Amino acid sequence: MNEQLAKPNVSFQKLVAIALVVAISVVLGVLAVYQIRKPVPYIQEVLALQGDAVQGHAIFQINCSGCHGIMADGNVGPSLKGVSARKSRARLIEQVISGQTPPMPKFQPSQKEMADLLGYLESL
Template identity: 75%
Template structure:
């Protein structure tokens, strides 16, 4: 498929950012898809710590990081808009 470049005006990005996420659901998504590399408490493991990540990256930046696969070995992850909103909401609690 090649690289998929997203802009803040992308309909997916706009859709995600227009939703209110549920941090409890986001935690469940994180545990299933991210904790293996980032640690169960997002403290870092194979992947970096995500503690305070929402203070370092914008919502757009976090979405792009998750779905792009631009930083190997992190794989592309294609959650629905609601799942991504939930994941962002959880990341904001870290």
Template identity: 65%
Template sequence: MNDQTVKTESPGQRIVLIALVVMLAITLAVFGIRQLYKSDPYIKEVLSRSGDAVQGHAIFQMNCAGCHGLMADGKVGPSLKGVSTRKSRTRLIDQVISGKTPPMPQFQPSPQEMADVLSYLKSL
């Protein structure tokens, strides 16, 4: 007679296991994205610079206000009030330069201009 014990997981154990796997996947994805951003020369250059919020405001007015509003309070694009508390500087850079969120166009400011825009966004 073959004496094998079959172990079954309870539904609670299964949920915990799934949650751990999901958390691990998210952690690895975030770490991978951060590593990618850290290796991007443009992003590294932007993050190494100090921005000027006054210059950033002028750049915003010329390039972004048409969709985000003169006061960055939303129009076609969303309000950007408090955006720097919701998104990291790296994510903001990616948002601006990628064009991944239509109808926002891809925009490639110089590293100093991007640093200036980040300073302006932080001031909102």
């Protein structure tokens, strides 16, 4: 009879352990999302600037047109027409500077150059 009482405790302990692991996983997941979404100072500085779309077009031609096409309509890389309607300003900046979408290289222009490039991308 003592063995029968011990078995439910083991099951209860397993359930508590599983619940604890799930709770910790959820907390870590929320923290990871917060860290990913937390704007870095570079992005905040770029967003505070007014970009010049004409200057941004020149930056685009030098650094981006080889893959995204001279008219930003795609080549090796995707078309960027209407990209600002699909992605937030912060996400566009992050996309350019991160290098997280191979084969796009990591590119970190000055804050003013990035603001200009952002101005151009928003004009597409």
